[in-house]
Amino acid sequence: MTWAVANANVALVKYWGRAPGAGHQPAGTSLSLTLDGLTSGARVEERPRAAADRVAWAPPGPVADLGRFVARARAQLGIERPLDALVVSNFPVAAGLASSASAYAALTTALAAFAADPPSGDRLAALARQGSGSACRSMLGGFVQWRPGDDAGAVTQVAPAEHWPLAVLVAVTGTGPKRVPSREGMRRTRTTSPFFDAWLTAGEADLAAVREAVRSRDLTTLGTVAERNALRMHATALGADPPLLYWEAATVAVIREVWRLRESGVPAFFTIDAGPQVKVLCEPGDSRRVERALAAVPGVLRVLRSRPGGAPRILREAPAWAASGVLPGPGGEEARPHGPA
């Protein structure tokens, strides 16, 4: 039996749009920060006497077909025996917290342990993105760039987690599944939003600015550009037909609170993925104050604390948080395809 854990990531320059055609290629380059403590675990073991794989998610998460992913991974990694795979997460699933990224990164890492030939990191990143695009960025720690292409340099670490001890606070404003899965949201945006090409073009300048801000540890530039990149992603999605609105009232209230904090002299900056949660970046020394301010916003259910995190790891046993209650009992859940994320 093999356990692997992987962290979620938050995009500072967003991936929002696949290139047309097969191959799960992004339309633009994105850059993310891997998030310590927002973690998924994957348990994989062989099923020697079974004819088919068994795949489960606990608690059940509406993530795209894990079963199909395991079958595809087995084919690509040369794993002949059927497998039993279980994925668990320690934070709300499929609600704009990138749970599919950590889930597929953990699953890919655990599956690799069963490969006939040990695969390279590039091959694994290419496999992870077939489950969820952003999962390839969770295959590395720290600040990670993902650009279109299948070559060795497609997913690279821009800086390790230790480079910059930022604080990341996640204001959770809803725990239900997102209204429109990101895959469908991206397709609709690319094919119907008149702003899509402008979004991709503007993203190139954002990428250059964020790379430089990471290099020089310049929070004001990083935060300003990440914030505008997130707003432009959502503006482009709002321009789709029918429109995509991932925010709740509390999402807007948190945006206003972050702007109020800045006016009062606290450098805090937000970003938002395809869901109602708001992730806020600030200096570690300001994090208590920012956390209190976010927690006091009406509609904020709780605030999770994170910071730059590391790459996936193989464990000898279940992570402590998974052992305490979220695992299904003996006999487990039967494999069944899950709906879209």
Ligand code: PMV
């Ligand atoms: O990895 P996916 O297919 O769930 O898409 C993720 C999309 C965003 O989270 C909104 C942006 C990103 O770059 O992570």
